Amino acid sequence: MADGGVVRTMDSLGSRRLAELVAGSTAGRRPGYRALAQGVRTLLLDGRIPLRTRLPAEREFAAALGVSRATVTAAYDLLRESGYAHSRRGSGTWTELPDGARPTGVPALAAGDGVIDLAIAAPGAVAEELTAAYAEAAPDVARHAATPGYHPFGLPELRAAIADRYTRRGLPTLPDQILVTSGAQQAVSLTLTLLGRPGDRIAVENPSYANALSVIRRLGLRTAPVPVTEDGWDTDLFGATLRQAAPRLGYLIPDFQNPTGRLMPAGQRQQVIAAARATGTWLVVDETVADIGLDTPTPPPFASLAGAGGGEQIVTVGSLSKGHWSGLRVGWVRAGTRLITELTALRVTADMSGSVLDQLVAGRLIDREAEVLRRRLPVLRAQRDHLAAALAREFPSWRWALPPGGMSLWVDLGRPVASALSRAALRRGVRIEGGSRFGADPGTFEHRLRFPYTQPVDVLDEAVRRIAAAADQWSGGLGGAGDEPGRPHWVA
Numbered sequence: 002m003a004d005g006g007v008v009r010t011m012d013s014l015g016s017r018r019l020a021e022l023v024a025g026s027t028a029g030r031r032p033g034y035r036a037l038a039q040g041v042r043t044l045l046l047d048g049r050i051p052l053r054t055r056l057p058a059e060r061e062f063a064a065a066l067g068v069s070r071a072t073v074t075a076a077y078d079l080l081r082e083s084g085y086a087h088s089r090r091g092s093g094t095w096t097e098l099p100d101g102a103r104p105t106g107v108p109a110l111a112a113g114d115g116v117i118d119l120a121i122a123a124p125g126a127v128a129e130e131l132t133a134a135y136a137e138a139a140p141d142v143a144r145h146a147a148t149p150g151y152h153p154f155g156l157p158e159l160r161a162a163i164a165d166r167y168t169r170r171g172l173p174t175l176p177d178q179i180l181v182t183s184g185a186q187q188a189v190s191l192t193l194t195l196l197g198r199p200g201d202r203i204a205v206e207n208p209s210y211a212n213a214l215s216v217i218r219r220l221g222l223r224t225a226p227v228p229v230t231e232d233g234w235d236t237d238l239f240g241a242t243l244r245q246a247a248p249r250l251g252y253l254i255p256d257f258q259n260p261t262g263r264l265m266p267a268g269q270r271q272q273v274i275a276a277a278r279a280t281g282t283w284l285v286v287d288e289t290v291a292d293i294g295l296d297t298p299t300p301p302p303f304a305s306l307a308g309a310g311g312g313e314q315i316v317t318v319g320s321l322s323k324g325h326w327s328g329l330r331v332g333w334v335r336a337g338t339r340l341i342t343e344l345t346a347l348r349v350t351a352d353m354s355g356s357v358l359d360q361l362v363a364g365r366l367i368d369r370e371a372e373v374l375r376r377r378l379p380v381l382r383a384q385r386d387h388l389a390a391a392l393a394r395e396f397p398s399w400r401w402a403l404p405p406g407g408m409s410l411w412v413d414l415g416r417p418v419a420s421a422l423s424r425a426a427l428r429r430g431v432r433i434e435g436g437s438r439f440g441a442d443p444g445t446f447e448h449r450l451r452f453p454y455t456q457p458v459d460v461l462d463e464a465v466r467r468i469a470a471a472a473d474q475w476s477g478g479l480g481g482a483g484d485e486p487g488r489p490h491w492v493a
Contacts (some may be wrong), residue, residue: 019050019057019065028236034075037068041076042085045096045445046417049228051207052442054423056086056094098444116430117464119433121468121493122259122408122453124381126326130373136367138358145357153349155181155333156360162367163319163333171304177338180345184319185289190216191251192316192334196283197222202248204239208411208439208446210287211492213252222250226441229261231402231411236269240276251277251284255303256291260439260451261411264297264403270306274315278307283314289332292324292374295382296405304335313337321363323408325373328493331355331363362401362412384454384461385410391465392452396472409453411436417447425471431464451492 012264019041044050056062059077077094080086084099154160160176167174182188189212197203199221205214207226217224225246227239243251253273255265265273277284286303294300304312320332321374333342366373385403392399400413414422419435426433436449454461 003472006221007199013400019062022491034072037066037072038079038083038290041080042083045085046448049207049230050096051226052096052098052445054096055092058093059313070400089090092218108219115430116427117431117456117460117467119453119456119464122451122455123322123327123493124377124455126328127298127373127376130366130369130376131326131362134362134369137365138361141340141361149356151354152181152357152360153345153354154177155355156357156364157361159331159364159367162364163335165333166367166370167302167317170299170301170305172302172335174335175338178335178341180334180336180341180348181355181360182332182334182348183352184322184327185318186212186216186316186346187209187352188320188332188334188381188406189213189252189287190319191347192285192336193220193222193252195340195344195347196285196316197250201250202246204242204246204248204251204282205441206234206253206258207441208260208436208449209441210254211434211438213287214439214441217252220335224441229258229263231261231263233263234265234269234273236272239273241278243276248282251282252287253284253303254287254290256288256300257293257404257407259290259407260436260449262402262409263407264300264405266275267300270303274303274307274311277314278311281314283316285316285318287318289318289320290323290407291319292370293381294379294406295378295385315434316340316365321366322493324370324377325363325366329359329363329366331359338425347472381408381454384458387458388452388465389444390456391462395465397471408455409451412449412450412452412483414450419447422450422468422472425474426468429467429471431467431471433464433468438492 014250031244041050041056045052056064056077059070059073063073066073077086077088081088081094085096086094087097088094157176159181160179163179163181164174164176180188182191193216194201197220201222202225203217203222204225204227205217206229214224222354225241225242225248253275255270257264273284276282284303288302290297291302302317304315304317307315315336317335318332319335321329321335322332334341336344389401389403391412392401392412398415400415401410402408420437423433423435433452436446436451437444439449439451440446456464
């Protein structure tokens with residue numbers, strides 16, 4: 002079944018699979034009807050059960066759980082009463098969200114208005130290295146100034162530098178396999194636009210990067226969500242989704258996944274590659290955050306595990322935004338030469354070429370990459386640990402798994418209050434995104450916040466203090482006005 006642009010696979014998982022998930026959420030105890038309803042609700046809000054999915058028949062589910070049918074009947078009744086399920090005559094019980102649980106955008110405010118912006122999970126530049134890169138690039142500007150300056154594929158020297166970067170990391174790459182784009186977001190948008198058509202299915206991690214999900218919705222692709230939990234990826238479920246939903250595309254962030262920070266093990270990567278190869282699914286692999294390994298080295302490129310000739314349908318996206326500076330707006334696509342040519346033809350319909358100066362600087366930063374990361378990673382590691390300690394002191398009931406890399410904590414608030422907390426925090430001068438922005442199903446992950454640690458520790462301390470003050474104002478309530486109409490909202 003497909004509804005609202007989302008492909009459903011719960012029927013294929015069946016009562017046994019859902020019983021396993023519920024058992025995990027109820028600590029393995031045989032649940033009463035209230036605990037069973039709460040378990041299903043928790044799984045729904047955490048994205049492990051998709052919206053608009055048919056729940057198992059009462060008799061089958063009861064047998065799988067080892068409880069009476071009356072227990073399941075009462076649990077389904079409670080889910081319906083609370084707005085988390087509804088029944089259709091002759092077609093069973095289906096998951097949904099109650100009225101008012103849909104996500105709301107947090108308005109973006111201009112810089113300099115005293116707002117701490119935690120919707121941006123990207124650090125500032127290492128100023129000395131950036132300045133040096135600009136100085137080194139300056140002599141080449143005059144040489145390029147004598148030309149029109151259009152390079153739709155990207156500057157040849159930058160394409161070569163990016164190709165060499167992949168080759169050094171274990172994935173032999175030619176310059177002709179690289180398209181330089183205006184950031185990774187353009188790379189993702191171009192690739193999904195070229196390879197997908199409205200109505201095509203795309204397997205996505207749940208949660209996933211909000212801006213990529215926005216592109217998917219804009220293109221009219223139908224998502225087949227696969228959960229990413231604190232334990233990582235369920236690659237058996239991913240393979241089952243590929244076999245049963247037969248998606249044309251899959252979008253993955255295997256390296257320090259945004260927003261969870263999880264790192265996919267090599268064995269699971271090989272399983273995903275094999276499953277995609279068997280179903281002919283194109284994999285769009287976003288390695289934008291791959292350089293930010295805080296407790297572990299940067300893994301080799303995902304496509305390097307495909308073996309000789311095995312990566313024809315793997316498209317890799319990268320960027321300098323996280324490791325260097327997002328202000329450059331330099332990203333890229335690595336793929337087969339034919340696909341690169343087709344992507345470039347699409348690119349010039351909207352954007353003839355990127356900035357020559359920024360690309361010259363990007364090439365120098367790649368040359369200086371080891372020094373930039375040597376200076377950046379210890380700072381991010383210290384900020385991550387400092388934020389975790391501050392949150393633990395101020396909010397002892399909140400939970401998270403400390404990520405081995407990436408830019409943010411994926412915080413479990415224990416209650417579905419993230420949108421209300423975001424609104425209250427904004428009134429205190431902190432812009433932070435609730436988890437619903439990262440859900441393949443709008444309205445899920447309402448009990449989560451993405452909390453970046455890319456700000457200095459004093460700013461993080463002030464942000465935690467303001468959020469604590471906002472939470473104290475609730476006095477147990479979770480009200481608050483909706484977002485200001487007409488204001489844009491965005492994340493990075």
